[in-house]
Amino acid sequence: MCVSGVCVCVSIYRQGCEMERNGEVQEQMERPEALTDGERATIQNTWAKVYENKEAAGVAVLMRLFTSFPSAKQFFSQFRHIDDPEEMQASTQLRKHALRVMSALNTLVENVHDGEKTAEVLKVVAKSHAVKHNVEPGYFKILAGVILEVLVEAFPETFGTEAQGAWSKLMAVVYWHVTQVYAEIGWGSINNTAE
């Protein structure tokens, strides 16, 4: 946070901190720990069941996002003014985005051992969201939390403590890559210590 031009770090997410730019809080964070082989296996094993139900799971995630954080709707031209959950859920734009998110997550899970592919996929996503859709990066963090919450609720037998730990790390990796890309294209002044 910055006070009278002096910026200090405020820990908010794993060893993260915040910077302010144009009145908006921008996050700084260190590179998250790499996933272990065991965590990678857990992620792949737990994802199979979710992806079998990709449409229902994806829509549940986005519905939770938009009902718990209605400001996230502002980026979607076709349902930004809709408050009625049933009407929102029927939106083609929402359902399409749900599948896109699930499909991108599937690619990340399939390539969880491949750091280059992970970076490449997230670069494309982050770039389009920053430049084309003008989505503030903080919404990626919110969505990551919502994904975990919904998966734990929808698949309680699969998403026990171990799976939750592995998935939290994956979500931190996703968010870290996204913030790197946002910083590279000049969205915020993120000055992390990762190489």
Ligand code: HEM
């Ligand atoms: C892991 C997170 C996400 C993934 C994988 C993802 C993926 C995608 C993909 C593949 C597209 C279509 C291609 C493109 O334009 O890039 C898209 C479009 C879009 N995304 Fe996301 N997205 C994510 C998070 C978000 C968030 C958090 C928001 C805003 C709250 C958002 C808002 C949008 C919007 C407004 C579009 C354009 C929709 C349209 O034109 O119909 N996305 N997303």
